[in-house]
Amino acid sequence: MTLLWSRADLLAATSGRFPSSTSSDIAGTGVSIDTRTLRPGDVFIALRGERSNGHEHVAAALHAGAGAVVVHEPCGVDDPRILHVADTLDALRDMARFARARFAGRMVGVTGSVGKTSVKDMLRHALQACGPTHYAVASYNNHWGVPLTLARLPASAAYCVCEIGMNHVGEILPLARMVRPDVAVITTVASSHLGLMGSMDAIAREKAEILCALPAGGTGIIPDGITGETHFIHNAAQAGATLWRVGQSKDCPVYATGLEHDAQGSGFEMHLPHWQGKVRVNAPGRHMAGNAMLALAAAHACGADMDRAVAGLATFAPGAGRGAIARVMQDKVALLDESYNASPDSVRAALDLLGLVATGRRIAVLGDMLELGTFARHEHQALLPAVCANADIVFCCGPNMKTLFDTLPSSLQGGWTPESEQLAPMVRAALRAGDTVMVKGSHGSRMGHVVATLRMDDARVGQA
Ligand SMILES: Nc1ncnc2c1ncn2[C@@H]1O[C@H](COP(=O)(O)OP(=O)(O)OP(=O)(O)O)[C@@H](O)[C@H]1O
Numbered sequence: 099m100t101l102l103w104s105r106a107d108l109l110a111a112t113s114g115r116f117p118s119s120t121s122s123d124i125a126g127t128g129v130s131i132d133t134r135t136l137r138p139g140d141v142f143i144a145l146r147g148e149r150s151n152g153h154e155h156v157a158a159a160l161h162a163g164a165g166a167v168v169v170h171e172p173c174g175v176d177d178p179r180i181l182h183v184a185d186t187l188d189a190l191r192d193m194a195r196f197a198r199a200r201f202a203g204r205m206v207g208v209t210g211s212v213g214k215t216s217v218k219d220m221l222r223h224a225l226q227a228c229g230p231t232h233y234a235v236a237s238y239n240n241h242w243g244v245p246l247t248l249a250r251l252p253a254s255a256a257y258c259v260c261e262i263g264m265n266h267v268g269e270i271l272p273l274a275r276m277v278r279p280d281v282a283v284i285t286t287v288a289s290s291h292l293g294l295m296g297s298m299d300a301i302a303r304e305k306a307e308i309l310c311a312l313p314a315g316g317t318g319i320i321p322d323g324i325t326g327e328t329h330f331i332h333n334a335a336q337a338g339a340t341l342w343r344v345g346q347s348k349d350c351p352v353y354a355t356g357l358e359h360d361a362q363g364s365g366f367e368m369h370l371p372h373w374q375g376k377v378r379v380n381a382p383g384r385h386m387a388g389n390a391m392l393a394l395a396a397a398h399a400c401g402a403d404m405d406r407a408v409a410g411l412a413t414f415a416p417g418a419g420r421g422a423i424a425r426v427m428q429d430k431v432a433l434l435d436e437s438y439n440a441s442p443d444s445v446r447a448a449l450d451l452l453g454l455v456a457t458g459r460r461i462a463v464l465g466d467m468l469e470l471g472t473f474a475r476h477e478h479q480a481l482l483p484a485v486c487a488n489a490d491i492v493f494c495c496g497p498n499m500k501t502l503f504d505t506l507p508s509s510l511q512g513g514w515t516p517e518s519e520q521l522a523p524m525v526r527a528a529l530r531a532g533d534t535v536m537v538k539g540s541h542g543s544r545m546g547h548v549v550a551t552l553r554m555d556d557a558r559v560g561q562a
């Protein structure tokens with residue numbers, strides 16, 4: 099295990115205090131905020147959350163072999179590994195800034211309404227083929243996820259990919275200033291969180307803030323035709339950064355030609371400022387091809403060897419709940435698992451994907467899209483054309499999806515229930531051999547129940 103945090107670095111980063119008895123052999127080989135996943139040698143940071151308090155788990159962290167434990171409340175434990183700070187969340191942020199400052203590789207920040215994790219994962223596959231790459235775990239993109247990712251960044255890495263998220267105005271800039279990206283990618287501006295943000299222009303303005311954290315000479319990357327493009331142009335110019343539009347027109351600095359989509363993925367010819375070549379993406383869907391173009395543009399802006407990056411990208415596969423396809427119900431039915439989350443754009447992308455991959459009947463199972471506030475009714479009903487174009491039978495659950503369900507032609511109406519628990523057996527009973535079923539909904543709509551019910555037989559086989 100390589101040393102990530104020495105005693106001296108922890109003290110310098112946090113201005114904290116170890117007990118006077120502490121010897122110099124504090125050695126942090128990782129950083130943890132959760133004792134359930136803590137590995138021996140991790141620096142455990144006792145964060146206080148709304149529902150949990152890490153200070154209650156200090157003894158467990160020490161017992162599990164934490165290299166050091168960072169606290170700001172008395173926790174009734176005396177141990178030379180305990181580092182006292184004024185505030186543990188601030189200490190995590192301080193560690194993030196310290197780790198960022200000693201990192202000499204290329205830093206990428208990815209933000210956007212949808213597709214952040216997909217682009218981040220595509221990019222890290224591409225970069226890992228070129229050099230040691232550190233990246234955000236899962237969707238670690240918020241006020242603790244971003245600093246945790248940075249605090250874990252080894253100084254020796256060649257590349258780092260951070261995901262930066264937001265629900266409210268003003269969240270992007272402080273996180274972006276901590277990340278200090280050399281390359282900033284904005285995946286999409288779409289109506290996710292529209293209820294909290296108020297307007298599409300406000301969403302675009304907020305996403306464009308990431309460009310304010312670029313250095314002069316840095317690179318911003320946006321998809322061609324992005325909503326609120328003027329905000330991106332303005333902020334990139336203010337930062338003295340170059341802005342690359344990525345699209346399918348030769349007018350874009352980065353563009354793709356010869357796009358072909360099939361049930362396994364997409365292929366295209368990529369044209370970058372100093373490189374051109376064939377690309378294969380093993381994740382189906384037009385949106386995944388678009389994500390891949392952004393990821394490759396970012397790899398190029400990092401100075402990566404593009405032949406290697408393209409080979410690395412080919413090893414990317416969609417994650418659970420983000421478009422992974424499985425055979426279920428004794429191999430009779432194809433399940434397109436999109437249950438991780440939903441927003442208007444990602445539901446459209448998933449419906450498009452259903453139309454692309456299905457060979458038999460196309461079944462859409464849709465749960466409510468949340469956080470749309472007063473726009474909810476309109477945004478749900480506006481899915482009608484995409485649903486009619488890509489599904490033969492539609493099952494819905496939740497009060498918002500009821501408004502869509504009621505406007506469907508009766509031939510498409512499979513069934514509606516208030517909760518996903520009731521919908522799951524209904525969907526299962528309706529499926530026939532050769533069907534393709536796509537399940538999608540916001541995390542809070544708990545569409546995972548439907549996926550679990552469809553996977554029931556397969557899970558039993560797995561356990562046998
Ligand atoms: N460019 C895109 N356009 C529309 N939908 C997309 C796009 N990229 C990914 N998706 C879909 O959106 C959903 C979320 O994808 P992903 O996890 O990559 O987004 P995210 O921005 O990281 O989300 P979160 O804010 O929850 O972290 C998935 O269902 C995925 O298939």
Ligand SMILES: [Mg+2]
Pocket residue numbers: 214215216236237238239261
């Ligand atoms: Mg994410």
